[in-house]
Amino acid sequence: MIVLEDVRKTINGREVLRGISLTVKPGEIHAYLGHNGAGKTTTFRLILGLLVPDSGRVEVLGLSPLRNPEIRARIGYLPEYDLLYPNLSVWDNLRRYALLKGVFDERELRDLLEFFELEEYSKKKVSTLSSGTQRRVAMARTFLGSPEVLILDEPTKGLDPEWRLRFKRFLKDYARKNNASVLFSTHILGDVDEVCRKVTIIRKGQVLFSGTLDEFRKSVPAKGVLVKVGELEKALAVLEKGGYTLKLSKGYILVENAEPSEVNELLVGEGVAVEEIKRNELSLEEVYSMIYDN
Amino acid sequence: MKLARAQLWEEVKFTAKHIGLNLISILWLTATVYWLSSWVPVSGETIVGIASVSLAIVFSLFFSGAVFREKLLGIHELLLSLPFPPARLLLLKTMAGFIIEVAGILIGILAGFFLAHYSGASIPLTLMFLGLLISIPLLLTFTFFVILTTLLIHSGWFNAVKVRIGFVAFIVPFYVQKYFGNVLSLKLALLISLVLSVGVLIPSLLILRFLGDRLAERILLV
Numbered sequence: 150m151i152v153l154e155d156v157r158k159t160i161n162g163r164e165v166l167r168g169i170s171l172t173v174k175p176g177e178i179h180a181y182l183g184h185n186g187a188g189k190t191t192t193f194r195l196i197l198g199l200l201v202p203d204s205g206r207v208e209v210l211g212l213s214p215l216r217n218p219e220i221r222a223r224i225g226y227l228p229e230y231d232l233l234y235p236n237l238s239v240w241d242n243l244r245r246y247a248l249l250k251g252v253f254d255e256r257e258l259r260d261l262l263e264f265f266e267l268e269e270y271s272k273k274k275v276s277t278l279s280s281g282t283q284r285r286v287a288m289a290r291t292f293l294g295s296p297e298v299l300i301l302d303e304p305t306k307g308l309d310p311e312w313r314l315r316f317k318r319f320l321k322d323y324a325r326k327n328n329a330s331v332l333f334s335t336h337i338l339g340d341v342d343e344v345c346r347k348v349t350i351i352r353k354g355q356v357l358f359s360g361t362l363d364e365f366r367k368s369v370p371a372k373g374v375l376v377k378v379g380e381l382e383k384a385l386a387v388l389e390k391g392g393y394t395l396k397l398s399k400g401y402i403l404v405e406n407a408e409p410s411e412v413n414e415l416l417v418g419e420g421v422a423v424e425e426i427k428r429n430e431l432s433l434e435e436v437y438s439m440i441y442d443n
Numbered sequence: 444m445k446l447a448r449a450q451l452w453e454e455v456k457f458t459a460k461h462i463g464l465n466l467i468s469i470l471w472l473t474a475t476v477y478w479l480s481s482w483v484p485v486s487g488e489t490i491v492g493i494a495s496v497s498l499a500i501v502f503s504l505f506f507s508g509a510v511f512r513e514k515l516l517g518i519h520e521l522l523l524s525l526p527f528p529p530a531r532l533l534l535l536k537t538m539a540g541f542i543i544e545v546a547g548i549l550i551g552i553l554a555g556f557f558l559a560h561y562s563g564a565s566i567p568l569t570l571m572f573l574g575l576l577i578s579i580p581l582l583l584t585f586t587f588f589v590i591l592t593t594l595l596i597h598s599g600w601f602n603a604v605k606v607r608i609g610f611v612a613f614i615v616p617f618y619v620q621k622y623f624g625n626v627l628s629l630k631l632a633l634l635i636s637l638v639l640s641v642g643v644l645i646p647s648l649l650i651l652r653f654l655g656d657r658l659a660e661r662i663l664l665v
Contacts (some may be wrong), residue, residue: 235516
């Protein structure tokens with residue numbers, strides 16, 4: 150469980166966080182979105198107890214990470230940059246971190262190497278690996294000790310599509326099996342759609358939106374209505390007469406600035422058989438942009 | 444306790460690997476200083492006394508590089524997120540450095556002893572070991588101070604100061620003996636070692652006390 154309550158933080162005279170509140174429950178994968186410089190990394194560092202909040206409350210697993218650094222053994226942190234020792238082998242990088250963290254278990258380490266398909270690279274220096282492979286090493290490091298809390302700063306950055314997919318599946322499975330609280334920042338909103346249950350958006354250190362993914366989608370009006378009808382020409386005439394702006398899209402009529410109920414009522418009233426009617430949902434990127442810009 | 448030992452051993456191995464040539468320099472310098480100094484017509488106590496103080500300062504500075512490299516790579520953020528306070532991380536690194544220093548000096552003493560012996564001018568081995576004991580407080584406090592300041596200060600000017608201090612500390616054993624003769628007894632060397640140790644320990648503790656909970660933050664934001 151991660152709890153942030155009205156957290157404020159000023160760094161070098163700039164108010165980076167301005168009253169951030171956030172809760173990530175066990176088993177929940179929570180997307181934390183915002184432009185670069187919005188305050189995401191500062192939030193993560195506060196959760197890890199690396200920064201001291203000016204005011205507000207930060208708790209991880211019921212304890213202050215600042216006063217109880219030992220709880221970091223139960224936190225997995227994947228920073229935006231891999232932060233690996235370039236001159237050490239993959240194995241030595243993971244082994245060193247596990248030993249220092251106090252969670253070294255050779256079998257677990259081998260299992261992680263196997264899952265992230267790093268066995269063939271285990272004796273190779275990290276500097277000789279591709280950026281995607283290095284990211285997988287950093288990912289494997291994050292899961293050492295089976296943490297109950299995961300802080301992932303752009304985890305899929307640099308991964309190829311196949312690994313992105315595999316990681317998302319792994320993460321969902323991990324959170325469910327281990328009842329882990331996962332806070333996840335990304336600029337790839339497709340990842341949010343597939344993995345996260347909740348979303349928080351911050352801008353200039355303030356929460357703009359916080360809620361479920363469904364609430365996130367519905368937080369801005371849909372673009373219009375998509376209708377599939379039997380008699381296309383009649384339907385177009387009726388809707389044009391009704392003063393709507395229309396477009397044809399993949400066998401559907403796109404009725405702009407309209408609600409499904411009013412379009413359905415109009416068409417049925419004029420004797421047009423409606424086969425299918427639905428909102429023209431915005432993509433997550435469009436919803437995000439609209440929330441951010443407004 | 445077992446865990447701390449595993450962490451310490453890991454840090455010793457990692458540091459030894461990452462200080463590179465400096466690792467050889469510790470034993471090479473120790474051996475050379477004792478070997479060359481033994482040619483100078485001054486007492487063994489003076490040679491050992493001066494060397495034990497100056498070498499402790501030089502060797503402590505060697506550990507700045509490994510820490511600085513981790514900082515440049517940003518890995519210190521990951522180390523600070525380990526499940527213990529940042530002061531313990533500094534202590535872990537200091538202890539690792541100290542173990543390497545003592546091991547290097549011990550080997551260097553033996554090598555220096557044999558080199559001096561076969562050159563015809565010998566210093567008693569027990570005297571050299573007493574020199575190591577004199578070095579211990581300085582090795583600990585200076586290494587801690589160097590690691591702490593390397594993490595907290597990020598400037599070319601600071602690096603230049605460290606290089607100069609190291610150079611002066613290395614040169615001093617040769618010149619003091621040459622120009623001042625038998626100026627140093629072991630007791631005086633121990634006193635100098637303790638005074639210098641307290642001299643760096645006090646600012647180190649003051650920095651830790653002043654920063655308190657903000658130590659990790661300060662290291663991270665520098």
